[in-house]
Amino acid sequence: xxxxxxxxxxxxxxxxxxxxxxxxxxxxxxxxxxxxxxxxxxxxxxxxxxxxxxxxxxxxxxxxxxxxxxxxxxxxxxxxxxxxxxxxxxxxxxxxxxxxxxxxxxxxxxxxxxxxxxxxxx
Numbered sequence: 001x002x003x004x005x006x007x008x009x010x011x012x013x014x015x016x017x018x019x020x021x022x023x024x025x026x027x028x029x030x031x032x033x034x035x036x037x038x039x040x041x042x043x044x045x046x047x048x049x050x051x052x053x054x055x056x057x058x059x060x061x062x063x064x065x066x067x068x069x070x071x072x073x074x075x076x077x078x079x080x081x082x083x084x085x086x087x088x089x090x091x092x093x094x095x096x097x098x099x100x101x102x103x104x105x106x107x108x109x110x111x112x113x114x115x116x117x118x119x120x121x122x
Contacts, residue, residue, distance in 0.1 A: 021104050021107055021108050022108060024104060025101065025104045025105065025108070028097060028100060028101050028104070029101075031092070031097055032091065033091065033092060033093060033094040033097055034083055034086045034087070034091045034092065034093050034094070035074075035093075035094060037086050037091050038070070038071070038074060038080070038082060038083065038086065039071070041067070041082065042067040042068065042070060042071050043067075045063050045064065045066070045067040046063070046064035046067045046068065048063065049061060049062070049063025049064040049065075049067070050064055070082055
């Protein structure tokens with residue numbers, strides 16, 4: 001009787017852990033990585049710079065040039081100054097996000113094995 005209660009509690013704990021892992025996996029799927037944030041920021045800066053250069057002052061045409069220079073540096077070197085800011089804001093790289101995603105997927109796919117009492121195995 002006691003083993004039945006323990007096995008049911010263990011099953012409920014396993015289901016709760018799997019539900020939490022699945023929820024975290026869904027949250028990771030929606031997470032924006034540094035490269036995506038850099039591309040979104042460069043597009044926004046380029047757009048607003050172009051609009052401001054036409055509407056306000058032609059000097060604002062430097063904003064798209066700076067944004068595209070940062071994208072070019074990232075494409076060539078894999079790093080640019082805005083990446084440090086994105087890191088400080090808490091954004092992770094796609095490699096870090098993928099690592100957590102694969103670890104959670106493996107944990108969900110492999111069920112937890114129960115502890116085996118060695119005294120009873122002999």
